[in-house]
Amino acid sequence: MEFKDIFTKYEAIVAEVDSAFNKVAEQADDGIKCHKGCSDCCHALFDLTLVEALYLNHKFNEKYSGMERSxxxxxxxxxxxxxxxxxxxxxxxxxxxxxxxxxxxEISLARVRCPLLGTEDSCDLYESRPLTCRIYGTPMNIGGEAHCCGKSGFDKGKQYPAMNMDVLQNKLYELSKEISDSINSSYKELSEMLIPASMALLTDFTMEYLGARTSKKAEPEPEPEPLEVTPQACSTCSEDKSACADCNYSVSLGQAPEKD
Structure with a gap:
């Protein structure tokens, strides 16, 4: 099952987020401490929106098979x-x-290793990682409150440019709704699903699983056009057949009545 057009829109948001991360990094002095080998965000507990989960699942299925996949x-x-x-x-x-x-x-302090974190503490699906992973090292505005990575170098009380997570989440929900609408899902709240990355990999997102309704109501057949009746000559007299209703005889053995 593919959502090519919607995934293209999602990738456009990903590009915007990567660009914003770079701009924040330029203005944040030495606050962002992200570097190769750091996997702090790979143990954080967070969920994905429907569009992110489907995209991650799609990329995982494209890339992995055999023993690595298992x-x-x-x-x-x-x-x-x-x-x-x-x-x-x-x-x-x-x-x-x-x-x-x-x-x-308590949940924010929970530590669960991401299944995509490989043996060398590097992401096995780095190019397709979710948005939360991409912006984890920057200051984030969530519901009007500031949040940032525990390993960051940002000073408390100092103002920094921040990612507005509420706006970003709304964009993801809009794309998730597009997915739900495109398959005419029977699940009214499908677009609001939040799915852990682990479940996004394990799930077989079939049309049935998503509650897709693909059958369409049969279009009514057009009513037949009225037949045009062309008068034809009667075989028993010189009148056309439309005059038979006024005839005062009944045909017997094919014999025509004698005329007065």
Whole structure:
């Protein structure tokens, strides 16, 4: 299943984000500490929007097969079990009365190794990595609050250019809605799905899984045009057949009545 046009739009957003990252890096002095071999963001817990999950799944299926694919999927399965446990504990904490802010803080401190993080601490799908991975090292504005990587060199209290995550998320939701609309999904909230990277790799995103409705209502058949009747001569008299209704005889053995 392909969403070529929508993926092209997504890649345009990726290009914008990469450009913005470079601009922030230029203006942020020595605040951004991202370098080859650093994998701090590869252990953060975050979810992907539908369009990101489908794109990552598509690129993974394009690139990997055989033993390499199996190894990554094994890591994805392990990561997914860890994430499920963390979210289950968070739910239990909320039922026990713990505040949302406390739960969110605990989740933000959770560490789960990304299944795409290879043995040499490098991303196995780096060119197609999600947007969160691309901007992790920059200051981020999320719901009006500032966030940044724990390994960054930004000074507290000092102002820096920041990525507006709310605007970025809205763009991703719009593309996700395009996907949902394009397949006429029966799931009303499909475009609002949030999916861990591990599940994005493990899932077989079939049309059935996405609730696609491809059947169309049959168009009504056009009504037949009225037939044109051309009067024809009757075989028993000189009148045309339209006059038979007024005739006062019935035909018997093919004999025509004698005329007065």
């Amino acid at each position: 190894q990554i999927l094994e890591r994805a399965d392990e990561a997914d079990r860890q994430i499920h446990k963390i979210k289950r504990n968070a739910f239990k904490a909320s039922q026990a009365g713990k505040s949302a802010s406390e739960i969110i803080k």
